[in-house]
Amino acid sequence: MENNNENNDIDLVFVCGYKDPAAIRELLTKIGDRWSILLILSLSKLHQNRARFSTLEKSIPGISQRMLTLTLRNLERDGLILREVFPEVPPRVEYELTALGASLITPLQGLIDWVTVNWEEVTQAQTIFDSR
Structure with missing residues (x-):
């Protein structure tokens, strides 16, 4: 092709x-969207790769409830997370990384590590470019 x-x-x-x-x-x-990487990495750092909606919302500063809901739904649709509803009053919902979702942790952490090492050089290049 x-x-x-x-x-x-x-x-x-x-x-x-x-x-x-x-x-x-x-x-x-x-x-690679704005929130998926942070959501997957957040779930990977939480107990048993599981968390409630409110915990995820607190772990990702700046994400709105709507964006968190949409991102969770998209990741669930793609098989990267599971959503479990517990029959309680009020209902409790937890999200968990699937094996497929967990398999992304190493490559995503590699990307985060690259940014950590190279961010200063990138911002310097941006400053030079913008000053032209």
Whole structure:
């Protein structure tokens, strides 16, 4: 499969290493959104990779209830977390990483580690670029 834009010499299968580059783009867009990475990493740090909604909300500063709900729903749909409702009054809901979700912890932590090591250099490059 080749890219049909101006650069026809680039083989997207080669670039992505997978037969369906669109699938890779779609999943990276979902996993790499503003809140998913933080949510997955937060769940990984909490007891037994489980937490209630309110605990997750407190662990991710700046996230709204609506965005937390949407992100949890999307991660559940993709099989990365499980939602368990307990038959109590009031109902208790807990979220847990699945094995698939837990398999993302190492690569995501690697990305966070890269940012930690390189953030100062990135901001310096931005400052130089912006001053031109």
